[in-house]
Structures are given as structure tokens and as C-alpha cells.
Amino acid sequence: MSPANSPAVNAWIDLIAAWIAFLILAYLPAVAPARAITPATLTLFWAFFSMTSIVLCDQIVLRLENRSLLLEMTANGKAWLRFAAIGALSGLLLDGIAQWLGKLWFYPDWNEFFYALSFIPGFMAYWIVIVESYLAVRAVVRRFRRPLKREPRVNKMFFRAAGIAGLALTAAGIVLLLDSYPAGYGFETRARCALDRPFLHFAITAMGVWLMLEYAQWACGRESLLMRLSAGDAAPLWSLLLASLIFSFFWESVNAQHHFWIYSNWPWERRTILGAPVAVIAAWPIQYLIFLSLGFLTPRELWR
Amino acid sequence: MNPNDSDLPRHRRIWASYNRPYSGCGCLWTIIIILIIWWILSWIFGWGWGWGWGGTGGGVTR
Numbered sequence: 001m002s003p004a005n006s007p008a009v010n011a012w013i014d015l016i017a018a019w020i021a022f023l024i025l026a027y028l029p030a031v032a033p034a035r036a037i038t039p040a041t042l043t044l045f046w047a048f049f050s051m052t053s054i055v056l057c058d059q060i061v062l063r064l065e066n067r068s069l070l071l072e073m074t075a076n077g078k079a080w081l082r083f084a085a086i087g088a089l090s091g092l093l094l095d096g097i098a099q100w101l102g103k104l105w106f107y108p109d110w111n112e113f114f115y116a117l118s119f120i121p122g123f124m125a126y127w128i129v130i131v132e133s134y135l136a137v138r139a140v141v142r143r144f145r146r147p148l149k150r151e152p153r154v155n156k157m158f159f160r161a162a163g164i165a166g167l168a169l170t171a172a173g174i175v176l177l178l179d180s181y182p183a184g185y186g187f188e189t190r191a192r193c194a195l196d197r198p199f200l201h202f203a204i205t206a207m208g209v210w211l212m213l214e215y216a217q218w219a220c221g222r223e224s225l226l227m228r229l230s231a232g233d234a235a236p237l238w239s240l241l242l243a244s245l246i247f248s249f250f251w252e253s254v255n256a257q258h259h260f261w262i263y264s265n266w267p268w269e270r271r272t273i274l275g276a277p278v279a280v281i282a283a284w285p286i287q288y289l290i291f292l293s294l295g296f297l298t299p300r301e302l303w304r
Numbered sequence: 305m306n307p308n309d310s311d312l313p314r315h316r317r318i319w320a321s322y323n324r325p326y327s328g329c330g331c332l333w334t335i336i337i338i339l340i341i342w343w344i345l346s347w348i349f350g351w352g353w354g355w356g357w358g359g360t361g362g363g364v365t366r
Binding site for chain 2: 048
């Protein structure tokens with residue numbers, strides 16, 4: 001059998017063809033007539049976009065490492081429940097801090113009912129798409145660089161201090177965010193709401209949440225990003241940054257067509273790349289850091 | 305469930321035919337694809353998708 005006909009090569013050709021087709025279809029709304037763009041069709045399109053991203057990233061990992069996070073997270077009823085809990089927690093940690101408190105973006109097309117209805121399934125999809133994109137990039141990175149087997153140096157005091165510092169930063173960040181409202185806090189997901197420098201306060205809160213999650217991972221006997229770095233293994237960090245760079249450009253350029261979500265209150269808001277503020281692209285790794293740190297709630301070791 | 309394990313001809317080896325590990329998610333994805341095809345056909349035949357979902361539109365021109 002010639003190499004061109006081997007099943008492995010054919011499987012890769014299929015996957016590459018699927019990715020190329022997806023990259024073209026992702027920009028479909030740009031050529032849609034104005035009457036075809038409604039909140040319902042945009043919701044449908046984003047369901048297609050996120051699900052296809054999940055499946056195609058999962059297929060890369062499946063072919064390179066012969067395992068699938070999507071299958072593990074949906075293996076049975078208990079796994080689905082865990083997946084839903086992680087989705088809800090991801091939503092609370094991302095939208096809860098950045099949107100409910102920070103008003104860093106809003107969803108112009110949905111009222112509170114549809115926002116609430118889509119919250120858990122939406123963040124289940126978003127959590128897994130972020131994690132799958134990291135795993136896919138890491139699987140590719142590992143083809144060129146073997147993972148280090150060295151054990152991390154775990155310092156009990158360090159992780160306890162990180163937990164306490166994280167708690168303090170989170171509390172301080174939330175107080176500062178609530179203090180940014182000129183006329184008292186208001187819940188608003190559909191319209192722009194001007195706040196005083198919420199990004200800085202969001203960054204403080206997110207840093208606090210990440211440090212608390214570092215503590216939680218250590219306390220549960222799981223590996224964390226800082227543990228891998230202490231073992232001299234920078235591959236998870238580089239994979240995270242690379243996945244963030246690639247997928248931030250992809251997601252933001254697709255959203256720039258019809259603005260399913262709109263950014264507000266970001267620093268240097270007029271400096272944009274692909275329709276998104278530069279600061280948004282720069283801040284994308286924050287969500288990877290938090291979502292991947294939630295991996296300790298799954299049976300899968302995401303950092304190793 | 306081995307994506308490389310197949311002697312099927314190419315037309316059978318597209319992902320949905322020869323390697324379908326995602327039962328529930330795959331079914332949902334197929335439904336979404338059918339709706340996307342319907343959406344694209346609606347551009348041509350002018351079928352309505354006009355219902356709004358209660359948003360403000362955010363001042364975005366569509």
C-alpha cells in the first residue's frame with residue numbers, strides 16, 4: 001500500500017479538508033443578506049461555530065494522542081452532570097466577573113430570559129471549546145517537543161500563600177468593581193453601561209481567582225500550571241498562549257461581522273484588530289488560565 | 305474507535321460515516337447542520353427568520 005493510500009494519511013486529509021471547509025463556512029454570515037441576519041439565525045450560527053470548533057479540535061487530539069475530552073465529558077449521566085457544573089462555574093467566573101460586574105461586554109440580541117436559558121449550555125460549550133483548542137495546540141507542540149517527566153517541586157507554604165493572596169485579591173477586585181458604578185450597581189446584559197476603569201479591577205479579580213484555583217488544584221492533589229512551570233515544563237504555558245493567539249483572532253474576526261457580543265469599557269478601545277480592541281486580544285489568555293485551572297474538577301489531567 | 309482503522313472507500317470515510325464516536329453530541333451537531341442548510345436555502349427562497357429574541361440590537365446596524 002502506498003503511503004498516500006494509508007488510512008492514517010487519508011484520515012489526516014479528511015480532517016484538513018474539514019478544517020478548510022469550516023474556516024470558509026465560519027465567515028458565512030459576512031455574505032448573508034441583511035434579512036437573513038436575526039438574533040435567531042446568529043444564535044444558530046454560533047451554535048454551529050462552537051460545536052464544530054469543539055469537534056474538529058477534539059479530532060486533532062484524538063488522532064495525535066488517541067483520547068477525547070469530549071467523549072470523557074459526555075461518557076455517562078454523571079459525566080454530563082459534572083460537565084454542566086463546570087459550565088455553570090465557568091460562566092460565573094467569566095461572565096460573572098467580566099460582564100455582570102465589569103460590563104466589559106454585552107449581548108445586544110438577547111433579553112434576560114434567553115440569556116438565562118443559554119447560560120449553562122453556552123458556557124459548557126465555551127469551556128470545552130477553550131480547553132479543546134489548548135489540547136489540540138498542545139498535542140501539535142508535543143510532536144516537536146517531548147513532554148518533561150520531571151516531578152514538580154511542590155511547596156506547601158507557597159500554595160497556601162497563593163490561596164490567601166487569591167482570596168484577598170478576589171475580594172478587593174469585587175469591591176473595586178462594585179465601586180466603579182457611578183449610580184450604584186445594576187444588572188444589565190443587553191446594553192452598554194459606562195464604568196470607571198473596570199478592566200483593571202477585572203484583572204485584579206481574575207488574578208485572585210486564578211491563584212485560588214492554583215490552591216484548589218494543589219489541595220485536591222492535582223497538577224497546576226505553576227507546578228508544571230516549577231518542574232521546568234513550559235509547554236503548557238506556550239500551548240496556552242499559542243492557542244489563545246490563534247483562537248482569539250479566529251473568534252473575534254468571526255464576531256466582527258455582526259457583533260453577537262459587543263465590547264465596552266476596555267482601555268485603548270479605539271485601537272482595534274479585526275474589529276476587537278487590542279486589549280481584548282491581549283486579555284484572551286486570562287480565560288484559558290481560569291478555564292484550564294478548572295480541569296481539576298474533571299478526571300483528566302489538563303496540565304500534564 | 306480508531307480514526308485510522310478503516311478499509312472503507314473514500315466516500316464512506318467522511319467523518320460522519322466511518323468515525324462517529326460522538327453519539328449525543330453528533331446528533332445535536334447534525335441537527336444544527338440541517339438548520340444551517342435551511343438557513344442558507346432561506347437566503348435564496350426568501351423564507352422568513354424574522355423573529356427577534358428581545359434584545360436591544362445594541363445600536364448595531366444590520
